[in-house]
Amino acid sequence: MGTMVAMSEDRRAEGQPDQSPWDMASGAFTAWRAGDASAVDELVAAMTPVLWHVVRAYGHDRQSAEDVIQATWLGFVRRHETIDDPQAVASWLITSARRGAAAHARTARRTSPVQDEVLHAVLPDADSAEQVAVLDDEASRLWRAVASVDERCRRLLRVVAFLDRPDYRSLSRDLDMPVGSIGPTRARCLAKVRTALAEAGGR
Amino acid sequence: MTDPDAALLDELRDMWAAHDPPPVGLAATMVAAVATADLDHEWEMLVLVRDSVDQPAAPVRGLASARMLLFTAAEGWSLDAELDDGQVRGQLLDFDGDMGSVEVTLETPAGATWTTRLDEVGFFAIRGQPTGLFRFTVRHAGTVASSRWVEA
CATH class of the missing domain: 1.20.5 (Single alpha-helices involved in coiled-coils or other helix-helix interfaces)
Structure with missing residues (x-):
C-alpha cells in the first residue's frame, strides 16, 4: 500500500505524465483565465517543448529557435484574449510558432542568400556524425532514414508528429501544399522513411 | 491514418x-x-486581494446580498467594487491622478462591456451585472490595468 501511495505522489510531482501537453495546456489556460496567476507558468512549461520541435522542424539553429519561441510567447501575452476556446490554445500556439519559424526562415534567406544557407536547408538540421554515432543502432537508423528524405517531408513529419489535431488548412499555407494533399503527403513521406529504413537493412 | x-x-x-x-x-x-x-506590457494587472465570497457573510446589515471585491494595482491605488442587485458600485482609492480622466469598464469574455467615469471623489456606478466570468479594466492617461477574470 505504502508503495502505491508513493507512486501516485511521484506521478503528480512529475506533472502528470499521462496527460498530454495539449490537455495540460487547455487546463492551465482555463485556470489562468479564471484567475490562477501561476497557471500560465504551467502552460508555458507544458507547451515550450512542443514549440521547440515545431520550430526546429524549419531547420533553425538553436538560438534562432529560442528567439522564435520567445516571440511566440510574447505574442500570446498580447493576444491571448482572441482565443475563445481553451481547447484551441495549443493549436493557436503551434500555428503562431510555425508562422514565426517560416517568417524567420524567409528573413534568413533574404539576408544571406549564400550557398551555405542552401546547403543548410537541405541537410538534416541537427546533429553531427559524432552525435549520431552515439545513438543506439535502431535510433541511428531511424535518424539517418529521416535525414535522407527531402526537406519538405522531414518538416511535415516533424510538425505533424507534435500536433494534437493537425490543422491542415493553416499547415497547408505554411508548407505550401494543397490542403487535400497533406494526408496523402504524410503517408508518402512515411513511406519514404520506411523505404530508407529497409534499404539500410533496418526492417 | x-x-x-x-x-x-x-x-x-x-x-x-x-x-x-x-x-x-x-x-x-x-x-x-x-x-x-506581463510587467513590460502597458497592461498592468489589478490583483484581486479580497473577494467576499471567500469570506464569512458580512455581519453588516444591508450587505447580505452584495458581493465585495478589492483589487490593487502595482501603481499603488486600488479598486473597491460591490456587486448587488443588477448594479456594480465602487470607488477608486489612493489614486493620485486626475479622477476625471479615469474610465472604469466591466467586461465579459464574450465582449459585453459597461463603461463609466468616476465622480470627483472616485466613485462609480455601472447598471448591469455580469453572469459568468467578468473583469474590471481601468484606463487613465494612456495606461490600462485589467484584473484577472473573476467568476460572478
Whole structure:
C-alpha cells in the first residue's frame, strides 16, 4: 500500500505524465483565465517543448529557435484574449510558432542568400556524425532514414508528429501544399522513411 | 491514418524528443519571459486581494446580498467594487491622478462591456451585472490595468 501511495505522489510531482501537453495546456489556460496567476507558468512549461520541435522542424539553429519561441510567447501575452476556446490554445500556439519559424526562415534567406544557407536547408538540421554515432543502432537508423528524405517531408513529419489535431488548412499555407494533399503527403513521406529504413537493412 | 503510419509517427516523435530535446532551462527562460512581458506590457494587472465570497457573510446589515471585491494595482491605488442587485458600485482609492480622466469598464469574455467615469471623489456606478466570468479594466492617461477574470 505504502508503495502505491508513493507512486501516485511521484506521478503528480512529475506533472502528470499521462496527460498530454495539449490537455495540460487547455487546463492551465482555463485556470489562468479564471484567475490562477501561476497557471500560465504551467502552460508555458507544458507547451515550450512542443514549440521547440515545431520550430526546429524549419531547420533553425538553436538560438534562432529560442528567439522564435520567445516571440511566440510574447505574442500570446498580447493576444491571448482572441482565443475563445481553451481547447484551441495549443493549436493557436503551434500555428503562431510555425508562422514565426517560416517568417524567420524567409528573413534568413533574404539576408544571406549564400550557398551555405542552401546547403543548410537541405541537410538534416541537427546533429553531427559524432552525435549520431552515439545513438543506439535502431535510433541511428531511424535518424539517418529521416535525414535522407527531402526537406519538405522531414518538416511535415516533424510538425505533424507534435500536433494534437493537425490543422491542415493553416499547415497547408505554411508548407505550401494543397490542403487535400497533406494526408496523402504524410503517408508518402512515411513511406519514404520506411523505404530508407529497409534499404539500410533496418526492417 | 493507418496503424503502421501512426506507429512510425510515434517512433519519429520519440526520436526527435530524445535526440533533439529542448535545451535545459528553455522552459524556465520562457516562463520568465512571459512573466516579464506581463510587467513590460502597458497592461498592468489589478490583483484581486479580497473577494467576499471567500469570506464569512458580512455581519453588516444591508450587505447580505452584495458581493465585495478589492483589487490593487502595482501603481499603488486600488479598486473597491460591490456587486448587488443588477448594479456594480465602487470607488477608486489612493489614486493620485486626475479622477476625471479615469474610465472604469466591466467586461465579459464574450465582449459585453459597461463603461463609466468616476465622480470627483472616485466613485462609480455601472447598471448591469455580469453572469459568468467578468473583469474590471481601468484606463487613465494612456495606461490600462485589467484584473484577472473573476467568476460572478
